[in-house]
Amino acid sequence: MPLRIGAVAIDFPVGLGALAGYSDLPYRLICRSLGAPYCITEAMLDRQVLLEGRLRKRLIRLDPADHPVAGQIMGVEPETMADAARSLDRMGFDIIDLNFACPVRKVVSHKRGGALMNDPERALATVRAVVDAVPGRPVTLKLRRAFRDADRTHESFWTIARGAFEAGASAIAVHARSVEQKYTGRADWGFLAEVKRAFPERTVLGSGDVSSPAEALRMMAETGVDGVLAARGAIGNPWFFAQARDLTAGRPPRQPGLDEQREVITRHYRLACEAYDPRRGLKILRHFSLQYAKMHPRRTDLRNALVKVRTEDEWRAVIDAFYSS
């Protein structure tokens, strides 16, 4: 069941979605090594992409092992978004992904991300400008089903989705919640099925409430979407993709042992230190270790120990103590 986004072929339809603070290069590389076929960067502000500086260096990192990869951008002005897309295109990102879905207050209040679900004209102007700026490069959109939760007509969604495909977008990824909902309540998978029925010939990806590999496969089976983006469900479980492949192949999913979990966590730490610096690497891994703890049989004890960690030695001691079989 391969997936195609424009000219980009993806061998398996479950990918890592964008999640600020998590889907950075080190974690993407960890997921790649464990079977993730497609990843999306953290959302980058269009202006950050264009400004030379440390933040740009931190956000925009590519690795030969991290392909196909989509660079996700968000912004307000279509022209700036087009310039940022051009810049990502030159750097070698395989796909340009436009974020019209982020529900975070500080993003929406600046009329970025999910705010575009309330402004279809600007959203479509952005799509047209970006598609024109990167000819031949697949452009995708991340959308939510509506801005307001009470909006049951989803008029803005349909306007943006239809207009985007007409403008040359290669795929849309739909989070089945409204912007107002943020991450609360249930995602409306019925809406995903409706979207796929409306665009049977187009690539439609689904997201929302994909908490396990089984849920990812169930979303495809129940809604007919061509692929699934897992974000929160795959944070702390980079084996998510290998397990989804196992389930698809009719095999019982492999459960990583404690030694393997420790190896992946320490590899993640090394990658984070390389990508940033040891101080920031430790901070990131301390944060990630709490997510990795979800897979540990003594997760509460482990979390309690991790929150007290202040130094690298303390972190290593906790990891050694809890991940020795």
Place this chain on the structure above:
Amino acid sequence: MHRSPFSRRLALFVPALCLASAAAAATVPAIRSDKLSTPVLLDGKTDDWTAIPRVYDAKSGAEFAFQNDARNLYILVVMKKPEPVQSIEATGMIVLGRPGGKHKPAKGALFLNREISADGYIVWRESQGAVLTDADKAEIRKLPRHPISLAFAVDAKGSSYGPLRKQTDVFPPDSSTGPQESQPAFEFRIPLASPDLVPGGIGGVPGAPIRISFEWGGTDRSNLSTEAGRESPNSRSGYMSGTGRTWGQEYLDSFDSLSRPRLGDTKKFSFAVDVTLADAK
């Protein structure tokens, strides 16, 4: 300070209860699961278990042994007394796992062996993905009844889900019973994956300990009765049978009244053991 006889009795009883609980907890035996070197053939024979350490339950007279890889836990149970065998035949065997200790919620599988009619057996085989020709079906109908092994996903509260099917439940738990000799052997295979991922999974992590408990026999387990409100696979799980009937209904229909799982009047047995799973990397 004056204390009533009741409070004095309570003052004695509570520490005694605590001591008794502690003693009971301390008596849970421990064993290491061996790393699986060659695949275990579920045939109810002990050939695959010759060098594997066993733990003995004096009450039931049963021996238990464990092997695992990164996907499954394999369990051998050798019954050395007749009464526990009668119990397991009546009610099946429930195997529950508590990853990380006894306070975690327990989930696992109920294994049940039954005989069904030839036509029921054909339906069952086809539901498992077998492609049967008319000749195959004729061959099956030569015998009026056929044995089948069923597995249900269960939890400690007694809810159950199933029977699990290979076609859609991704290699669900499975079992096999050996020839009914003086010491019949039972082999079980349970996915290590979380029950959220694979129905019937126990959520074990290779390299980490897990408490495995076994329950069989008795009369008070509602989930051993097909008359009870069994939770059938539902639309929430996406596992519909495709026939307009739930699997639970199909399952009930596949039995005739004689072979219907019954509430047993057999002796109840239970056994728990802390198993350290082999790191199967």
